[in-house]
Amino acid sequence: MxxxxxxxxxxxxxxxxxxxxxxxxxxxxxxxxxxxxxxxxxxxxxxxxxxxxxxxxxxxxxxxxxxxxxxxxxxxxxxxxxxxxxxxxxxxxxxxxxxxxxxxxxPPAGVEPGLKRLKSVPYQRPAAHLKHVGGFGQAYFGRQVAAEGYDEALLAGPGGEIAEGAITNVGFIDGDTVVWPDAAPHLRGITLQILERELVRAGIPQDRRPLRLTDVGSYDGAFLANSRGTAVISEIDGVPLPTRSELLARVGELYESAPWDAI
CATH class of the missing domain: 3.30.470.10 (Aminotransferase class 4, branched-chain amino acid transferase, N-terminal domain)
Known part of the structure; x- marks a missing residue:
């Protein structure tokens, strides 16, 4: 083929x-x-x-x-x-x-190895709760940030509200808790839902809270999640993030150990 x-x-x-x-x-x-x-x-x-x-x-x-x-x-x-x-x-x-x-x-695909650098862009998807085919804005900003050497665009609202990545969800680490941003409309991706389920099974706390770009530096790490898997974020808009959190590693392990369902 x-x-x-x-x-x-x-x-x-x-x-x-x-x-x-x-x-x-x-x-x-x-x-x-x-x-x-x-x-x-x-x-x-x-x-x-x-x-x-x-x-x-x-x-x-x-x-x-x-x-x-x-x-x-x-x-x-x-x-x-x-x-x-x-x-x-x-x-x-x-x-x-x-x-x-x-x-x-x-052909099958996976997450490219390595830490990921993100740059925020002033964009939110229309009808963001749907995985719809109108992806011009995502592609436009994704290409722009890639040309500047970044791995993903981080979509944000007019007040810096974090929504989602261009083709990913983002999660943050706050001590022993995984935090999902909910200040702006976003898609609840499949990998996000799998992680929510696996985190519950593992007894790891989760929270949903408004999260803005100015909050990034106060967290203990962050990660991306989409249909190809998960990846650790090393910086957002030049703000460095811890990358060796035990919980960050655990998030990746939980996804990799999640069960496979026969189609």
Whole structure:
């Protein structure tokens, strides 16, 4: 298989005509890493797709339909290990029109090794609670900060309220507690949800609180989380952060030990 994605729509090979409606900019998706035909947090992915489909298109999306399409695309691609993206869109616009499920299969991927440097940008995603396809702002600022040598853009509100990374969630360490910022609208990513669950199981305290850029230096560490995994943050806007916290390491260990669910 080449590096080009293997794409199916509703279990059939994608055609130009079938893909065209997905390019309209209205829809949503989820992204996952598959290993051996399994994925972490499968129930969270299914719940995300169903809830967003109800909100955007007025009807739910059956989880078994999603799983069947992902299994079919993986089999067709010849990959048991893969990066998988599931897009949901409406081929024909209208209140009662059904949605289509597009599955794209690419080679597997992981977090690039090393500590991560972030730069804040004055941007918040519209309808941030949805993993929608309108990602121009994220890509724009992501490219800008990358050109300056940073690893990720940190989206912030007009008062410096921390929301999320361009393609990540961020968490902070405060002593023995993991802190999730909640001062600004953001997506509750799948890896964030997995970590919340695993932290509860491990008996590690968590908190949600308003967190602003001016607060960064008072924390004992920070990390990124997305579908590829977790990574330690070494600085935000030039403010250095501790990187050797025991709890930081524990966060990474908890994610790596989280169970895999058969698709």
């Amino acid at each position: 080449t590096q080009s994605p293997f794409i199916e729509i509703d279990g059939r090979a994608a055609t130009v005509e079938a893909i065209a409606p997905a390019l309209g900019g209205y829809g949503h998706f989820t992204a996952m890493q598959v290993r051996g035909g399994k994925v972490r947090g499968l129930a969270f992915h299914v719940e995300r797709l169903d809830a967003a489909t109800r909100e955007l298109f007025g009807a739910g999306l059956d989880g078994e339909r999603v799983r069947a399409h992902v299994r079919h695309a993986l089999a067709g691609s010849g990959r048991a290990d893969a990066s998988v993206r599931v897009n949901v869109f409406q081929p024909v616009e209208g209140a009662d029109e059904p949605v289509a499920v597009m599955v794209a299969v690419r």
